[in-house]
Amino acid sequence: MISRYSIKMNLLTLFFHLNIFTKISLFIKMSRPKIKIVTLGCSKNTVDSEKLIKQLELNGSKVVYDETDDLPCEVVIINTCGFINDAKEESIDTILEFVKKKEEGKIKKIYVIGCLSQRYRSELRDEIPEVDSFFGVNETNKLLRELNLKYDKSALSQRTLTGPGHYAYLKISEGCDRKCSFCAIPGIRGRYQSQPLDYLLKEATALAEMGVKELILVAQDLCYYGYDMGKRNMLPKLVDKLLELNMFEWIRLHYLYPTTDFPWEIIEIIRNNPSLCRYIDIPIQHISDNVLSSMKRSHNRKETEEILCRIRHDIPEAAIRTTLITGFPGETDNDFRELYDFIKEFRFDRLGAFTYSHEEGTTAHKKLNDDVPQKLKEERMSSLMELQQTIALELNESKINKVYNTIIDRKEGEYYVGRTEFDSPEVDQEVLIETDHNLKIGKFYGIKITRSFGFDLFGVPI
Numbered sequence: 001m002i003s004r005y006s007i008k009m010n011l012l013t014l015f016f017h018l019n020i021f022t023k024i025s026l027f028i029k030m031s032r033p034k035i036k037i038v039t040l041g042c043s044k045n046t047v048d049s050e051k052l053i054k055q056l057e058l059n060g061s062k063v064v065y066d067e068t069d070d071l072p073c074e075v076v077i078i079n080t081c082g083f084i085n086d087a088k089e090e091s092i093d094t095i096l097e098f099v100k101k102k103e104e105g106k107i108k109k110i111y112v113i114g115c116l117s118q119r120y121r122s123e124l125r126d127e128i129p130e131v132d133s134f135f136g137v138n139e140t141n142k143l144l145r146e147l148n149l150k151y152d153k154s155a156l157s158q159r160t161l162t163g164p165g166h167y168a169y170l171k172i173s174e175g176c177d178r179k180c181s182f183c184a185i186p187g188i189r190g191r192y193q194s195q196p197l198d199y200l201l202k203e204a205t206a207l208a209e210m211g212v213k214e215l216i217l218v219a220q221d222l223c224y225y226g227y228d229m230g231k232r233n234m235l236p237k238l239v240d241k242l243l244e245l246n247m248f249e250w251i252r253l254h255y256l257y258p259t260t261d262f263p264w265e266i267i268e269i270i271r272n273n274p275s276l277c278r279y280i281d282i283p284i285q286h287i288s289d290n291v292l293s294s295m296k297r298s299h300n301r302k303e304t305e306e307i308l309c310r311i312r313h314d315i316p317e318a319a320i321r322t323t324l325i326t327g328f329p330g331e332t333d334n335d336f337r338e339l340y341d342f343i344k345e346f347r348f349d350r351l352g353a354f355t356y357s358h359e360e361g362t363t364a365h366k367k368l369n370d371d372v373p374q375k376l377k378e379e380r381m382s383s384l385m386e387l388q389q390t391i392a393l394e395l396n397e398s399k400i401n402k403v404y405n406t407i408i409d410r411k412e413g414e415y416y417v418g419r420t421e422f423d424s425p426e427v428d429q430e431v432l433i434e435t436d437h438n439l440k441i442g443k444f445y446g447i448k449i450t451r452s453f454g455f456d457l458f459g460v461p462i
């Protein structure tokens, strides 16, 4: 999978025992290396990096993680993504960029962690020997040991936030037990493993105390929470407990798998609690029974439609988001037409489409031919996104002159950029706010929508 490249510190001698003498402790802290963390991939990786940064800081290390921060650093840790081809390429390009810096003498050590490293550790070792060590997912303790640093188990629920600080992700589980034939995740991150409820409540409380206003629950599949521990219907229980904390303005859920034993109680909780965003992220991947069946999804077209229609019936104002794959092996023109027509008819509020990536180790890779030409995969993806743009524009126009509670994420040029509860950070549309007033980042304001353009809205504070 990884092509050959033309490119090609001694161990950090730091003391651990901070309980010796103050002077020695001070010297130790000053002599810690500066470490740069580069995080690629999804929000789950962000959480892993934030926990790692906390551990490094507890050891007295100076850590930088902002892309723009070019502080000279002795050590670079790259947290990679290895889910699909594009992500793998981005990870490898990033590693090579730092290899070049190492060759130029600008950094001393490179460590690679995360999904790519978990998946292709031995190939990467052979191909990029300039990297000092590779670690997989959940190997923070080994990495710290390599750096001669201490792993503080009592601080496992602590994080240093790398985002704007008013929203944060809460990773409620690791891995996945489902058998989707296109998906490499179970092979990389292993079987589903729920985080204990008490632990999550502790982590959520710590996040709220750090100023987080919007808590975003993430997992490969939120619906499966608790099943690995032999407990059913644990997601509603977890959400109830988080609501009881009464510490967040918004709680958002990413992703609800369209399973036939869908946790309907969650929809009820969303309906009755304004703090739970009316935002349902439900990746259906396709709608044709032929494709769903060879994808080994556990839902057919009829079941998918029933779930979607019931959600829309129960909370008509909710934004429903989905993701789709185009060009799955065996996807015919008819299958694609069926998908296109369904999207046109159902009118998802938010939609992301991706071309199929034939991933080693997956059932699809073992059993099916990657028989849809790349060009056709891309054409199908583009036509879905064009369709969605038309739908989004129409849906957005219906929002004009309405007022929405909006969180301010940042200021960009002359605009404040915010989001309503119907949009998640980094993946959905935004509200561009025109005002002479000073708005505070991370605060909520009533914003009246004045116009829309493409996937974005424009508004003014009321």
Ligand code: SF4
Pocket: 176, 177, 178, 179, 180, 183, 184, 185, 186, 220, 221, 257
């Ligand atoms: S539900 Fe399917 S697509 Fe999602 S992570 Fe699990 S196996 Fe992959």
